Amino acid sequence: MEFPVENTAAAREELERELVAIFSDLADLFGNPPSHGAIYGVLFASETALSMEEIVGRLAISKGSASQGLRHLEEFGAISRTREEGDRSHKYTARLELKPLLGGFLRTRLVPRLSANADRLSRLASLLPALPATSRPTAQVRLQRITKWHKRASTFLPLAEKLLQGD
Amino acid sequence: MEFPVENTAAAREELERELVAIFSDLADLFGNPPSHGAIYGVLFASETALSMEEIVGRLAISKGSASQGLRHLEEFGAISRTREEGDRSHKYTARLELKPLLGGFLRTRLVPRLSANADRLSRLASLLPALPATSRPTAQVRLQRITKWHKRASTFLPLAEKLLQGD
DNA sequence: TTTTCAGTTCATTTTGAATTGAATATTCGC
Protein backbone atom coordinates (compact mmCIF):
# COMPACT_ATOMS: atom_id res chain seq x y z
CA MET A 1 0.00 0.00 0.00
CA GLU A 2 1.54 3.28 -1.18
CA PHE A 3 1.09 6.77 0.19
CA PRO A 4 -0.48 9.49 -1.96
CA VAL A 5 1.86 11.70 -3.96
CA GLU A 6 1.31 14.74 -1.78
CA ASN A 7 2.53 12.83 1.22
CA THR A 8 5.68 11.58 -0.39
CA ALA A 9 6.45 15.03 -1.78
CA ALA A 10 5.79 16.57 1.60
CA ALA A 11 7.96 13.96 3.27
CA ARG A 12 10.85 14.67 0.90
CA GLU A 13 10.56 18.37 1.53
CA GLU A 14 10.49 17.92 5.24
CA LEU A 15 13.51 15.65 5.09
CA GLU A 16 15.39 18.31 3.20
CA ARG A 17 14.18 21.12 5.42
CA GLU A 18 15.16 19.34 8.59
CA LEU A 19 18.55 18.27 7.33
CA VAL A 20 19.21 21.83 6.29
CA ALA A 21 18.21 22.96 9.77
CA ILE A 22 20.40 20.37 11.46
CA PHE A 23 23.48 21.23 9.46
CA SER A 24 22.92 24.98 9.68
CA ASP A 25 22.81 24.55 13.39
CA LEU A 26 25.96 22.46 13.48
CA ALA A 27 27.80 24.93 11.27
CA ASP A 28 26.82 27.71 13.60
CA LEU A 29 27.88 25.69 16.63
CA PHE A 30 31.34 25.33 15.17
CA GLY A 31 31.60 28.98 14.18
CA ASN A 32 30.86 28.62 10.49
CA PRO A 33 28.28 30.63 8.60
CA PRO A 34 24.94 28.84 8.90
CA SER A 35 24.40 29.16 5.15
CA HIS A 36 27.39 26.90 4.59
CA GLY A 37 25.78 24.28 6.77
CA ALA A 38 22.55 24.76 4.89
CA ILE A 39 24.26 24.10 1.58
CA TYR A 40 25.80 20.95 2.96
CA GLY A 41 22.36 19.95 4.24
CA VAL A 42 20.75 20.27 0.82
CA LEU A 43 23.48 18.21 -0.73
CA PHE A 44 23.29 15.66 2.04
CA ALA A 45 19.55 15.34 1.49
CA SER A 46 19.77 15.06 -2.26
CA GLU A 47 20.04 11.72 -4.01
CA THR A 48 21.63 13.33 -7.04
CA ALA A 49 24.44 15.82 -7.56
CA LEU A 50 23.15 19.40 -7.71
CA SER A 51 24.27 22.46 -9.64
CA MET A 52 24.81 25.79 -7.96
CA GLU A 53 21.66 27.06 -9.59
CA GLU A 54 19.59 24.31 -8.02
CA ILE A 55 21.09 24.95 -4.62
CA VAL A 56 20.37 28.67 -4.92
CA GLY A 57 16.81 27.83 -5.84
CA ARG A 58 16.15 25.42 -3.00
CA LEU A 59 17.66 27.55 -0.28
CA ALA A 60 16.67 30.96 -1.58
CA ILE A 61 20.16 32.33 -1.04
CA SER A 62 22.14 34.53 -3.38
CA LYS A 63 24.57 33.30 -6.00
CA GLY A 64 27.31 35.04 -4.08
CA SER A 65 26.60 33.18 -0.88
CA ALA A 66 26.30 29.91 -2.73
CA SER A 67 29.58 30.45 -4.54
CA GLN A 68 31.44 31.29 -1.36
CA GLY A 69 29.83 28.54 0.63
CA LEU A 70 30.57 25.93 -2.00
CA ARG A 71 34.17 27.00 -2.20
CA HIS A 72 34.54 26.90 1.55
CA LEU A 73 32.93 23.48 1.79
CA GLU A 74 35.14 22.14 -0.93
CA GLU A 75 38.30 23.48 0.70
CA PHE A 76 37.08 21.87 3.86
CA GLY A 77 36.74 18.58 2.06
CA ALA A 78 33.06 18.36 2.93
CA ILE A 79 31.75 18.28 -0.63
CA SER A 80 33.09 17.41 -4.04
CA ARG A 81 32.71 19.22 -7.32
CA THR A 82 32.51 17.42 -10.63
CA ARG A 83 31.88 18.36 -14.21
CA GLU A 84 30.52 15.97 -16.79
CA GLU A 85 32.19 15.82 -20.17
CA GLY A 86 30.92 18.78 -22.25
CA ASP A 87 28.84 20.47 -19.62
CA ARG A 88 28.89 24.08 -18.57
CA SER A 89 27.91 23.75 -14.98
CA HIS A 90 29.56 21.97 -12.10
CA LYS A 91 27.67 19.53 -9.96
CA TYR A 92 28.18 19.22 -6.24
CA THR A 93 27.76 16.26 -3.92
CA ALA A 94 28.11 15.93 -0.17
CA ARG A 95 30.88 13.74 1.07
CA LEU A 96 29.08 11.61 3.57
CA GLU A 97 32.04 10.66 5.73
CA LEU A 98 32.51 12.34 9.05
CA LYS A 99 36.26 12.48 8.79
CA PRO A 100 36.74 15.30 6.27
CA LEU A 101 34.20 17.45 8.05
CA LEU A 102 35.77 16.95 11.42
CA GLY A 103 39.30 17.14 10.10
CA GLY A 104 38.49 20.33 8.22
CA PHE A 105 37.10 21.87 11.33
CA LEU A 106 40.05 20.90 13.47
CA ARG A 107 42.54 22.05 10.88
CA THR A 108 40.99 25.39 10.10
CA ARG A 109 39.57 26.43 13.46
CA LEU A 110 41.14 24.73 16.40
CA VAL A 111 44.75 24.14 15.40
CA PRO A 112 45.57 27.72 14.36
CA ARG A 113 44.17 29.13 17.56
CA LEU A 114 45.93 26.61 19.71
CA SER A 115 49.27 27.38 18.19
CA ALA A 116 48.68 31.12 18.44
CA ASN A 117 48.03 30.62 22.11
CA ALA A 118 51.10 28.44 22.47
CA ASP A 119 53.17 31.34 21.21
CA ARG A 120 51.60 33.78 23.60
CA LEU A 121 52.15 31.42 26.48
CA SER A 122 55.84 30.98 25.83
CA ARG A 123 56.26 34.75 25.56
CA LEU A 124 54.54 35.08 28.91
CA ALA A 125 56.80 32.50 30.52
CA SER A 126 59.78 34.59 29.50
CA LEU A 127 58.22 37.51 31.35
CA LEU A 128 58.25 35.79 34.72
CA PRO A 129 61.72 36.91 35.87
CA ALA A 130 60.65 40.53 35.47
CA LEU A 131 57.90 40.16 38.05
CA PRO A 132 58.41 41.17 41.69
CA ALA A 133 59.49 38.23 43.79
CA THR A 134 56.23 38.28 45.75
CA SER A 135 53.94 37.76 42.81
CA ARG A 136 56.21 35.55 40.79
CA PRO A 137 55.22 32.24 42.37
CA THR A 138 51.50 32.81 41.83
CA ALA A 139 52.00 33.89 38.26
CA GLN A 140 54.21 30.92 37.63
CA VAL A 141 51.69 28.47 39.00
CA ARG A 142 48.93 29.95 36.87
CA LEU A 143 50.95 29.98 33.72
CA GLN A 144 51.89 26.39 34.32
CA ARG A 145 48.27 25.60 34.68
CA ILE A 146 47.18 27.02 31.37
CA THR A 147 50.16 25.47 29.73
CA LYS A 148 49.06 22.14 31.10
CA TRP A 149 45.53 22.65 29.75
CA HIS A 150 47.02 23.58 26.49
CA LYS A 151 49.18 20.48 26.31
CA ARG A 152 46.25 18.30 27.17
CA ALA A 153 44.15 19.86 24.46
CA SER A 154 46.96 19.26 22.01
CA THR A 155 47.33 15.60 22.88
CA PHE A 156 43.58 15.31 22.92
CA LEU A 157 43.02 16.53 19.39
CA PRO A 158 44.58 13.65 17.46
CA LEU A 159 42.86 11.27 19.82
CA ALA A 160 39.52 12.90 19.11
CA GLU A 161 40.13 12.67 15.43
CA LYS A 162 40.90 8.99 15.75
CA LEU A 163 37.87 8.26 17.90
CA LEU A 164 35.45 10.00 15.61
CA GLN A 165 36.95 8.72 12.44
CA GLY A 166 35.79 5.89 10.22
CA ASP A 167 32.84 6.53 7.89
CA MET B 1 69.42 41.56 41.62
CA GLU B 2 65.99 43.12 41.14
CA PHE B 3 64.45 44.74 38.07
CA PRO B 4 63.39 48.39 38.12
CA VAL B 5 59.81 49.16 39.12
CA GLU B 6 58.74 50.18 35.63
CA ASN B 7 59.69 46.81 34.34
CA THR B 8 57.82 44.85 36.94
CA ALA B 9 54.74 47.03 36.48
CA ALA B 10 54.97 46.63 32.75
CA ALA B 11 55.41 42.90 33.12
CA ARG B 12 52.32 42.62 35.30
CA GLU B 13 50.30 44.61 32.83
CA GLU B 14 51.45 42.54 29.93
CA LEU B 15 50.67 39.36 31.81
CA GLU B 16 47.16 40.59 32.39
CA ARG B 17 46.74 41.87 28.87
CA GLU B 18 47.86 38.62 27.32
CA LEU B 19 45.79 36.44 29.59
CA VAL B 20 42.78 38.57 28.76
CA ALA B 21 43.55 38.12 25.08
CA ILE B 22 43.97 34.37 25.40
CA PHE B 23 40.72 33.86 27.24
CA SER B 24 38.77 36.26 25.04
CA ASP B 25 39.93 34.25 22.12
CA LEU B 26 39.00 30.96 23.72
CA ALA B 27 35.56 32.26 24.68
CA ASP B 28 35.01 33.37 21.12
CA LEU B 29 36.20 30.02 19.79
CA PHE B 30 33.57 28.29 21.86
CA GLY B 31 30.81 30.67 20.88
CA ASN B 32 30.78 32.76 24.04
CA PRO B 33 30.97 36.54 24.12
CA PRO B 34 34.63 37.55 24.13
CA SER B 35 33.99 39.94 27.01
CA HIS B 36 33.13 36.98 29.20
CA GLY B 37 36.48 35.44 28.40
CA ALA B 38 38.13 38.77 29.09
CA ILE B 39 36.57 38.92 32.54
CA TYR B 40 37.78 35.44 33.29
CA GLY B 41 41.22 36.45 32.05
CA VAL B 42 41.46 39.40 34.43
CA LEU B 43 40.43 37.22 37.32
CA PHE B 44 42.82 34.51 36.27
CA ALA B 45 45.65 37.04 36.14
CA SER B 46 44.84 38.62 39.47
CA GLU B 47 46.41 37.41 42.70
CA THR B 48 43.55 38.81 44.73
CA ALA B 49 39.78 38.65 44.44
CA LEU B 50 38.38 41.60 42.51
CA SER B 51 35.17 43.58 42.77
CA MET B 52 33.01 44.28 39.77
CA GLU B 53 34.14 47.89 39.89
CA GLU B 54 37.77 46.88 39.57
CA ILE B 55 37.00 44.58 36.69
CA VAL B 56 35.06 47.30 34.89
CA GLY B 57 38.03 49.62 35.39
CA ARG B 58 40.67 47.25 34.13
CA LEU B 59 38.79 46.13 31.05
CA ALA B 60 37.04 49.37 30.18
CA ILE B 61 33.73 47.61 29.71
CA SER B 62 30.36 48.75 30.95
CA LYS B 63 28.84 47.78 34.26
CA GLY B 64 26.11 46.02 32.36
CA SER B 65 28.49 43.80 30.48
CA ALA B 66 30.44 43.06 33.61
CA SER B 67 27.32 42.14 35.53
CA GLN B 68 26.08 39.81 32.82
CA GLY B 69 29.46 38.30 32.19
CA LEU B 70 30.02 37.64 35.88
CA ARG B 71 26.64 36.01 36.22
CA HIS B 72 27.25 33.84 33.19
CA LEU B 73 30.68 32.81 34.39
CA GLU B 74 29.33 31.96 37.80
CA GLU B 75 26.49 29.88 36.36
CA PHE B 76 29.12 28.18 34.28
CA GLY B 77 31.09 27.41 37.40
CA ALA B 78 34.11 29.24 36.06
CA ILE B 79 34.38 31.82 38.82
CA SER B 80 33.21 32.14 42.38
CA ARG B 81 31.63 35.05 44.12
CA THR B 82 32.25 35.81 47.76
CA ARG B 83 31.30 38.53 50.12
CA GLU B 84 33.26 39.34 53.23
CA GLU B 85 31.36 39.83 56.46
CA GLY B 86 29.91 43.36 56.43
CA ASP B 87 30.91 44.37 52.95
CA ARG B 88 28.79 45.89 50.27
CA SER B 89 30.50 44.62 47.22
CA HIS B 90 31.07 41.09 46.06
CA LYS B 91 34.50 39.87 45.17
CA TYR B 92 35.15 37.47 42.35
CA THR B 93 37.88 34.92 41.82
CA ALA B 94 38.65 32.63 38.91
CA ARG B 95 38.31 28.96 39.52
CA LEU B 96 41.55 27.69 38.16
CA GLU B 97 40.47 24.14 37.43
CA LEU B 98 39.74 23.16 33.89
CA LYS B 99 36.86 20.92 34.79
CA PRO B 100 34.16 23.50 35.59
CA LEU B 101 35.03 25.48 32.50
CA LEU B 102 34.89 22.50 30.24
CA GLY B 103 31.89 21.00 31.96
CA GLY B 104 30.04 24.29 31.80
CA PHE B 105 30.72 24.57 28.15
CA LEU B 106 29.61 21.05 27.40
CA ARG B 107 26.51 21.39 29.51
CA THR B 108 25.34 24.72 28.19
CA ARG B 109 26.42 24.57 24.55
CA LEU B 110 26.91 21.11 23.26
CA VAL B 111 24.43 18.97 25.14
CA PRO B 112 21.32 21.05 24.39
CA ARG B 113 22.11 21.12 20.71
CA LEU B 114 22.85 17.45 20.58
CA SER B 115 19.58 16.55 22.17
CA ALA B 116 17.66 18.96 19.96
CA ASN B 117 19.20 17.23 16.98
CA ALA B 118 18.40 13.81 18.44
CA ASP B 119 14.74 14.82 18.50
CA ARG B 120 14.81 16.01 14.93
CA LEU B 121 16.50 12.84 13.82
CA SER B 122 13.96 10.56 15.38
CA ARG B 123 11.15 12.60 13.81
CA LEU B 124 12.85 12.19 10.47
CA ALA B 125 13.19 8.44 10.90
CA SER B 126 9.44 8.23 11.37
CA LEU B 127 9.06 9.97 8.03
CA LEU B 128 10.81 7.25 6.08
CA PRO B 129 7.77 5.08 5.30
CA ALA B 130 6.12 8.04 3.59
CA LEU B 131 8.91 8.27 1.03
CA PRO B 132 8.59 6.68 -2.42
CA ALA B 133 10.10 3.20 -2.50
CA THR B 134 12.84 4.33 -4.87
CA SER B 135 14.30 7.02 -2.64
CA ARG B 136 13.66 5.33 0.66
CA PRO B 137 16.86 3.26 0.77
CA THR B 138 19.12 6.26 0.13
CA ALA B 139 17.35 8.36 2.70
CA GLN B 140 17.52 5.58 5.18
CA VAL B 141 21.24 5.09 4.71
CA ARG B 142 21.88 8.79 5.14
CA LEU B 143 19.77 9.12 8.21
CA GLN B 144 21.53 6.16 9.71
CA ARG B 145 24.78 7.86 9.00
CA ILE B 146 24.00 11.05 10.85
CA THR B 147 22.49 9.06 13.63
CA LYS B 148 25.73 7.16 13.91
CA TRP B 149 27.72 10.40 14.04
CA HIS B 150 25.37 11.63 16.62
CA LYS B 151 25.75 8.56 18.79
CA ARG B 152 29.48 8.77 18.54
CA ALA B 153 29.47 12.37 19.60
CA SER B 154 27.28 11.42 22.54
CA THR B 155 29.55 8.64 23.71
CA PHE B 156 32.50 10.87 23.06
CA LEU B 157 31.41 13.69 25.31
CA PRO B 158 31.70 11.97 28.68
CA LEU B 159 34.98 10.51 27.56
CA ALA B 160 36.26 13.95 26.65
CA GLU B 161 35.21 15.28 30.00
CA LYS B 162 37.06 12.48 31.73
CA LEU B 163 40.21 12.88 29.68
CA LEU B 164 40.44 16.61 30.25
CA GLN B 165 39.52 16.49 33.87
CA GLY B 166 41.73 16.72 36.93
CA ASP B 167 42.95 20.19 38.01
C1' DT C 1 34.37 36.77 -33.21
C1' DT C 2 30.42 37.30 -30.62
C1' DT C 3 27.15 35.58 -27.53
C1' DT C 4 25.79 33.17 -23.68
C1' DC C 5 26.01 30.94 -19.60
C1' DA C 6 28.56 29.51 -15.00
C1' DG C 7 30.99 31.11 -11.49
C1' DT C 8 33.61 34.69 -8.81
C1' DT C 9 34.52 39.02 -6.62
C1' DC C 10 33.76 42.60 -3.73
C1' DA C 11 31.51 47.07 -2.26
C1' DT C 12 27.29 47.67 -0.04
C1' DT C 13 23.45 46.24 2.86
C1' DT C 14 21.43 43.51 6.24
C1' DT C 15 21.13 41.10 10.36
C1' DG C 16 21.77 39.70 14.79
C1' DA C 17 24.73 39.35 18.69
C1' DA C 18 27.26 42.05 22.03
C1' DT C 19 27.51 46.09 24.46
C1' DT C 20 26.02 50.12 26.59
C1' DG C 21 23.93 53.04 30.07
C1' DA C 22 19.97 54.94 32.25
C1' DA C 23 16.38 53.31 35.10
C1' DT C 24 15.41 50.15 38.53
C1' DA C 25 16.16 47.04 42.30
C1' DT C 26 18.67 45.33 46.19
C1' DT C 27 21.35 45.53 50.29
C1' DC C 28 23.82 47.55 53.62
C1' DG C 29 24.72 50.99 57.62
C1' DC C 30 22.72 54.52 60.08
Add this chain to the structure above:
DNA sequence: GCGAATATTCAATTCAAAATGAACTGAAAA
Protein backbone atom coordinates in the same frame (compact mmCIF):
# COMPACT_ATOMS: atom_id res chain seq x y z
C1' DG D 1 12.36 54.06 58.30
C1' DC D 2 16.18 56.84 55.19
C1' DG D 3 20.20 57.53 52.28
C1' DA D 4 24.18 55.62 50.05
C1' DA D 5 26.61 52.16 47.71
C1' DT D 6 26.33 48.20 44.79
C1' DA D 7 24.22 45.29 41.40
C1' DT D 8 20.78 44.02 37.77
C1' DT D 9 17.74 44.74 33.97
C1' DC D 10 16.52 45.79 29.50
C1' DA D 11 15.55 48.97 25.60
C1' DA D 12 18.48 51.26 22.52
C1' DT D 13 22.79 51.35 20.16
C1' DT D 14 26.90 49.64 18.14
C1' DC D 15 29.48 46.80 15.44
C1' DA D 16 31.17 42.85 13.05
C1' DA D 17 29.98 38.96 10.42
C1' DA D 18 27.11 37.29 6.83
C1' DA D 19 24.45 37.91 2.82
C1' DT D 20 23.41 40.32 -1.25
C1' DG D 21 23.68 41.47 -6.06
C1' DA D 22 25.75 44.04 -9.73
C1' DA D 23 29.88 43.97 -12.20
C1' DC D 24 33.29 41.14 -13.77
C1' DT D 25 35.98 36.95 -15.61
C1' DG D 26 36.54 33.00 -18.20
C1' DA D 27 35.16 29.40 -20.99
C1' DA D 28 32.27 26.97 -24.20
C1' DA D 29 28.86 27.26 -28.21
C1' DA D 30 27.40 29.32 -32.25
